[in-house]
Every structure is written in C-alpha cells, then in structure tokens.
Amino acid sequence: MSIKCLAAAVAAGLLLQACGIPDMTTKMADKQLPDQFKPGVIEQASSATVKWQEFFDDPHLLSLIDTAVANNKEINIALQRISIAENEIQARKGEYLPFVKLGAAASGEKTAKYTRNGAVEENLEIAKGQAFPAFLGDYQFGLFSTWEIDVWKKLRNATQVAVYEYMASGEGRNFLLTNLVAEVAHAYYEMLALDNQLENLRQNIALQQNGLLVVRQLQIYARSNALAVKRYEAEVAKNQARQYEIEQQITVVENRINTLLGRTPQPIERSSAGFMSIKPKALSAGLPSELLQNRPDIRKAELELKAADLNIDVARANFYPSFGIKAGIGFQAFALKYLINTPESLAAMVAGELVAPLVNKNAITAEYKNANAKQVQAAYEYEQSIINAYAEVANQLSNIDNLDKNYQLKRQQVDSLVQSIDVANQLFISARADYLEVLLTQRDALEAKKELIETKQKQISAMVELYKALGGGWQS
Secondary structure, eight states, rough: OOHHHHHHHHHHHHHHHHSSSSSOOOOOOOOOOSSSSSSOOOOOOGGGGGGGHHHHHOHHHHHHHHHHHOHHHHHHHHHHHHHHHHHHHHHHHHHHHHEEEEEEEEEEEOOOOTTTHHHHHHHHHHEEEOOOOSSSEEEEEEEEEEEEEOOOOOOOOHHHHHHHHHHHHHHHHHHHHHHHHHHHHHHHHHHHHHHHHHHHHHHHHHHHHHHHHHHHHHHHTTTHHHHHHHHHHHHHHHHHHHHHHHHHEEEEEHHHHHHHHSSOOOOOOOTTTTTTGGOOOOOOOOOGGGHHHHHHHHHHHHHHHHHHHHHHHHHHHHSOOOOEEEEEEEEESSGGGGTTTTTOOOOOOOOEEEEOOSOHHHHHHHHHHHHHHHHHHHOOOHHHHHHHHHHHHHHHHHHHHHHHHHHHHHHHHHHHHHHHHHHHHHHHEEEEEEEOHHHHHHHHHHHHHHHHHHHHHHHHHHHHHHHHHHHOOOOO
C-alpha cells in the first residue's frame, strides 16, 4: 500500500511540475538555397574539395602555408579550445555514472554526565567489567557511493551537447584554417604585385633618366630650355621617392606574413618574375547546396544549433524530480583496536531520494527561457551563415568575370602607351612634339602599368577568395 501511495505521489508531483513549465516556441532553421548560382549554368563538382596543397602551384607559397598551419598562434589557440571541449565530454559522461569514493574519518567527544547520553553511558559497559571511557572516539573508513539516476536523460543530453560543442570547435578550427590559408595567399600575391610595381617604377625611372640626358644635350644645342630640364629632374626625383614608399609597403606585407607564420620578421622567399604571366585557375562553384557541407562556418553553426536544441531538453529536465541513490559500506568503531573486528564493526548504508523543485523556481525558469532564446538565436545565426556564404560566392563569381574583361582592356591600354613613348621621344627629338607630351606619355604609361599589375593581383585574389568562399582551404 505504501508503494502505491509513493507512486501516486510521484505521479501527482510530475503532473504538478509539468503544469509549471512555461510554454516556449523554438525555431526551425530555413536551409533553402537557389538550385544554381547562375541560372541555366550547370556546374561541375565544387572546387572546394581540392586540397590547398594541390590548389596552389607556387612552391614558396606552399612552404609558407605549411609553416603557418603549424605555427600560427590563432590555430594553436583553437587546438586548445578543441582539447577543452573534448575534456568537457569526458566530464559530462562521468556525471551520469555512479561516484565511488574511499574515505576515512576520526573524531572524539566527551559527553556531559548529566545528560541523557551521559546517563546511558554511565550505566553501560564496553566489555564485562570495563566501563565506558570518558572520552569516546569515532573511527571509520570504507567505500561511499552516490548515483543520480538519469530518468529524464538530462545528463545524457548534456553529454551530447558537449559532443556537438566539441565538433563545432573542430569546425571553428577548420574555419580559421581556411581563412589563414587565404590570408597567407593574399599577402604573398600582394607582395609579388609590389615587387612588380617596384620593378616597373625602376624601369620608368631609367627611361626618364635617359630622357633627362637627351634634354640636357638638346639644351646645349639650344633646342631645349632649362624648364624642360627641371621638369624632367622633378619627375625623376618624384619617382625615386616613390620607390621608398613601395619598399616600405613590401616590408609591411613581409612582416604581416611572418606574423601569420607565428615568427619574428625575416625576409620572405618568393618568385616575382613570373607574376604577370600567372593565369588564375578556372574554378567550379558546384551547387549552392554543397556549401552546407563544404563551408566550416556553416557546419559549425549547424552543430551549435543542434547543441542549442538539446540544451532546451536539459533545461526542461530541471523542472522534474531527480532520483538519487546513496550507499556505503565500511568499518566503524569507537576505538582503533575494534575498527576491523567483524562482524561487530562492519557498517552499511543504503538510501534513495527524490527531490523536486516546488517553490521559487525563478532560476530554473530563467534558465529554461534562456535556453529557448539561445536556440532561436542559433537558428538565425545558422540561416545568416548560409545567406552570407551564398552572397560571397555570387559576388566572387561576378568579380572574376568583370576583372577578366577589365584586365584585357588594360592590357591593350598598356601596349598602346608603351608604343606611344617611343613615338613621343622620336617626335620630341625631331622637334615635332613638346617635352610635356613626352613626360605625360611616360606618366600615363607608368600609371597604366601600375593599374594593370593591380588588376592582375585582384584577379588572383578573387580566385583565392572564391576558393575560400566555396569552403576550400581547410582540407589537408
């Protein structure tokens, strides 16, 4: 009868607790994407599946990326976060297993004579003819166990949350890795572009210095004047000063690369000579749905959403009663010489408990509401990561197309201006053109070549950016 009453009480308690749980609404994430990036264009498999060791051809760049992956401080910090998340799984698993402890204790007390316990001890003998001692000890040792029975899967769900968070930390590391690979590549190609800018400037300075010599010779024969000489000298000085600006930019980029590599500043080996002949790879964007599998940031957001979903169940379980078992076995005696006497000193204990929140549930209610709010937040973040990924790919696809057209036209412009320099020089020598026309032609050619180099850098950067946007660069 007592068992039936206990069961009825438990059932009534559960009903009461269930009635006290606030109604909350979770959010289902919208993962829908267009079928294609470009209507009517059928793409092959995404280029994101290509490993970065195979994607890049420059051996110097590959060596730099290898070093960055091994030494970069942010990556190593992420690895420690992963280790912490892995340890959290182990800790959560241990919570729903029995805890067994080995313990020992010793104490002593003297009971006042004119008390109930004192009067009892006065009339008792420990052994025949041996009175109770005035100072009574209490010595004990044994095994003690506690176990919370995971009826509502609260602890198991919390363990699964830790698993999802561990997996999300791994994807976070992958996201850092793909960004790191892209950053090193961007900086490396920027450095090659600056090297080419510097070489272009030096060639232009040499050309202008030759022009300066011609103008001085013509001045001797009264075919030119001091104004032309000074304008040429000023132009040469301006471009020589520009050299130091580019050299400083190269130093800054070199140091940025060294920082990414986790080392102090030092020269960076590179191959700058063939920069203008680099042809950006033609990448396949694949299907938009492949972003959900290839982008580490999307995979991370998805795992965080799964963890947030389960955290609601964990928080809800706090409203229900918890069931626990306590047990212990060992030896206990008032004197050390009796401590291991059996069966007289053998002691054992077993107990069960049922505890449920009844009054003042503000804390667990707030925790439950927070878990729900975080789930909705995680769902929106997941949706936002998908939208961002699609937009990044679409932008880079358009960027690559426009940069290709831009480069072809700038190439024509440079070729025409380079040819016009020779024409202007010949006309100037034959007194059929003013020196300003020569200077302006040289200046226009220098600026056009500078823009052509910048466009080439943008083309390569767009290729790298599209590779990253598709989710490439973290596979190894």
